[in-house]
Amino acid sequence: MKVVKHSFDGVIVGAGGAGLRAAIEAAPHMKLAVITKLYPTRSHTGAAQGGMSAALANVEEDNWNWHAFDTVKGSDYLADQPAVDILCKEAIDSVVELEHWGLPFSRLESGKIAQRRFGGHTVREGEAPAFRACYAADRTGHMILQTLYQKCVSMGVTFFDEFQVLDIKIDDGVCKGVIAYEIATGDIHIFEARAVTFATGGFGKIYKVSSNAHSLTGDGPGILYQKGIPLEDMEFYQFHPTGIYRLGILLSEAARGEGGILRNKDGERFMERYAPSIKDLAPRDMVSRAIATEISEGNGAGPNNDFVYLDLTHLGAETIKQKLPDITDFVRTYVKIEPINEPIPVQPTAHYAMGGIPTDVNARVLSDATGTVLPGVYSAGESACVSVHGANRLGTNSLLDIVVFGKRAGQSMVDYVSSTKPMPLSDNAAEDLTNKIENLMEKNHNPEFSVPRIREELQDSMEENAKIFRSEDSLEKQTKILSNLRDRYQNVTISDKGKVFNTELLEAIELEYLLDMSDTTVASALHRKESRGAHSRVDHVERDDKNWLKHSFAFKNGDSVKLEYKDVELGNYEPKERKY
């Protein structure tokens, strides 16, 4: 295989919101490359819809402490409170900065940035829903991604588009660079870089029904996990309440923020029973559980009683057109329903990983549960776990997370690069990876061990056994299934033996990350004998602060997973019963 060598000070892997925000911070101070397996504007940040919260108080009184309270309560008290303070305090300047860079927010009559209500965000610590989410219609993520990319273009940031990073080189605990595969040619590229940020997004593709893009396969967490870095809080995976039935395409919480109502087969507004004060605007974990409960009790709609309705019919055509144009178009395109006149069939959809690569508040990757920093390696955005989302992320806080901690990752890269010298990588640094690829290419193809078959069984079984409600039985069962899939993966084969755009090869490598993400999710979920946030154990229904107010760290231990724990960092808010 042809091997090409490059020398940079810093490399950012991933060009979604977090990667681009880090690049804007780091690029003026070092020789920097941004490497992405897509084109930057294809990143999944662009699919985010509803908004980005910040206590701007443009509509009503607000302050960042209330935002912090809501975030901590929403997290079911698992978030680290000093990190949440940073998130909510820096939110305000982050939104203003994006506006200054050109982000076309929707506007109020006053000319200020428009703000809307969103699940779990309240004024005065739970009094009423807050107008806190800054938005651009229902395409806020698209606008953030475009604005950050535009800023990078104006700065002349160096991009390697459609290059997929497949390995990191860490010698004696020090980062030296990454190895990437050029999708168009099949060439291998060694990138010397002493500072590396992983901003590779989530891994929703471990589930069958997901709002996530095909590209979201946990690449960054997978690469580091295979090098012995633990993954934090993997049992906490968010299911968004309103995915389009069967397809999983996201219908933003903004639909409920603007007044949309969830109804069961009898037309009942069932959230009144589950969250009497904020009803349909309860946090996502609670609403998804409510929907799953309605369905399991026979209150679901349709011939199989397996969905509920999102009803927007009372909002009026004008509000829908102005504020929810994209999501209503999705419904027209994929379900052929007119949401102005008819309610929309929805079901919970795998959406967001609260867990991921453990970092401190400066995006520095931690290599163990005691907080040891791995020099030169950073992570931000969904691939990272700071933790600001704890056991359940509030809507809009992910777009905030990517800019606040993306910026901090960029700053940390600058600090590190300015205080260290270049570290050379040997010309044979890509050997492990080229061997792995050549091995895959040489094996005769056997459809029995094809990527799609193993992946389909993985997604189907995770959907069945490790979704919203889990039990020791379902998780034990899934552990066995994963072990069997892992065995089969050892024999995985591909049919395409070419060099040019061999995406079958890349899907085979991504499948290993999906298996890693599933292993750690299931092992962490099996060990946590309580219910908290998005992790609901039917055999341990109560939250147990005495034993479980802690973060899990899942380490690779041969083919199994080893778990360690770290206490949650508390702050202003003592854990209380979580009611809405």
Next chain:
Amino acid sequence: MDVKVNILRYNPETDRKGHWEEYILKADPDERILDLLHKVKWFDDGSLAFRRSCAHGVCGSDAMVVNGENMLACQVLVKEVSTPIKIEPIRGLPVIKDLVVNMDSFFDSYKKVMPYLINDDEPGERERLQSPEDRDRFEDTTKCILCAACTTSCPVFWTADTYVGPAAIVNAHRFVFDSRDNASKQRLEILKDVDGAFRCRTAFNCTSACPRGIQVTKAIEDVKRETLTIN
């Protein structure tokens, strides 16, 4: 139901030119064209190459020609097209493999129009103000996802690839009509050029092709008219 799909295949490592391959697939009428491509790739021929990511029309990866028209494969359902379904790469850009084209010149044209806010005035500690009416002036063109469906449907672009093309003009429009931007004049100078907006012959192909429903031809007309205001 059985669906007949014809795909224009080309592998630079083995083929001198493209050729049509036929596939008979079991498909549900509600499935996306992208689902058909996945069926071929996952269960028939793993070497089939195409780009895709979000699979619901927001990332812009999978623009292709389906039955002669540009569209996103993830945004059109089987029941909406006639069979046999003919799938080809978008036109006017060099094919890398199968349905994948080289996008370099497309992004170069985009970068040429300075697609970023330019305003050196001190913005202050809070957001700049902008009235909802001013915000509305460029609403339509903020929706662009750079999928290239418009540019590669343009007959002028097919014959003159130096033409910046509809997508670049759409992205210039997004800033030219933004009340916060101060560099309209520079952008309009670029678009007054021989390869700029006046190459447009108002064929409206771009408007029909846009998967985001942007009134592309109208945006180009707006830009043309605006160039007349600068000296």
